[in-house]
Amino acid sequence: MIDYGLDLSAVERDRALPDLVTEGDELDALVSAAQDWSRPTPAAGWTIAHQIAHLAAADANVLVAVRTPEAFDATPKDADLEAAAGAGEPRSALLERWRTGRAEVAAALRDLPLDQAFPWLGSDVTVRLMVPLRLMETWAHGQDVFDTLGVAHRPTARLRHVASLGVEGRTLSFSAAELPIPAEPFRVELTGPGGETWTWGPDDAAQRIRGSALGFCLRVTRRRALSETDLTAIGEDARKWLEVARVFL
Known part of the structure; x- marks a missing residue:
């Protein structure tokens, strides 16, 4: 089990969730304006489309874990295969799937009791950990896209x-x-x-x-x-x- 020792309170969740939403919106604005999602990113074998597909797949996994924990598969899926499958979708469909998924994740994490455990990869987690985890992954994969497009990734308090x-x-x-x-x-x-x-x-x-x-x-x-x-x-x-x-x- 991965224990990060984080202790997110209800007040802190109210602050962190808008940060998670804003992080996704910032990346959304960047990729929506990018014309070519087939450009390779620093992650070997991954294009911009792969990066967005990976984030969308992770959000979908979170929703399964929260909504139907008994159906969640704790065995990590092959990230390369998942990303490749999503990258093959039409750009508009992938973008809409990612937008819908991340909005649903934010809503689910807002409504879930802070201490209610749900399964994740190799451990059980709670909202206390999942909110910053989703923000971190969005920021990190977003960094790959910013680097690819040669756009400065402005640091923020997030x-x-x-x-x-x-x-x-x-x-x-x-x-x-x-x-x-x-x-x-x-x-x-x-x-x-x-x-x-x-x-x-x-x-x-x-x-x-x-x-x-x-x-x-x-x-x-x-x-x-x-x-x-x-x-x-x-x-x-x-x-x-x-x-x-x-x-x-």
């Missing part, structure tokens, strides 16, 4: 959700790399898009990471190599974390 997942995903990062999980506490200090400082962990921790929130989010979603970010690490374990960092399996 990155706080992605950064929080990245911080709480430290154990996942070491486990996925088959490395011992450090017992020592970590301090993460990130500069948000407005110049504000976002912090996690005790102030006196010896293992420390500093840099921009954008750089950290690009790293934990594996959209940039460590050398392409402004992140710095103090401590051997902190450096290793940045080398293996991830926020999904």
Whole structure:
């Protein structure tokens, strides 16, 4: 089971859900204006259409998990095959399917009790985790599209959700790399898009990471190599974390 340790309250959900909707709307505006969805993105073998098809498929899976959990298949499907199948649809049909699905997901996550568990890939999850997970995936796959089209992906305060997942995903990062999980506490200090400082962990921790929130989010979603970010690490374990960092399996 993946435990990110997030504790989303009802008030925080009311704030996070509009961020999820806005993230999808921003990507929607970008791809709606793009004439050629067959352009290859940084993900090997994936075009813009593949990226949107993947997001649509993930939203459909969320809806099955929430509405008919007994029918949910916890075995991860082949993402490449799913994306390829969706990418073969007419552009207008795929766009409408993605729009409808993400709207239904937002509504379902708004109405579901915060602590009601439903199945997901390898674990049971609640709204507390699924809202930031959907936002993170939308942002990350959106980054691929922004990169493909040569459009600057303006950082916003919505990155706080992605950064929080990245911080709480430290154990996942070491486990996925088959490395011992450090017992020592970590301090993460990130500069948000407005110049504000976002912090996690005790102030006196010896293992420390500093840099921009954008750089950290690009790293934990594996959209940039460590050398392409402004992140710095103090401590051997902190450096290793940045080398293996991830926020999904």
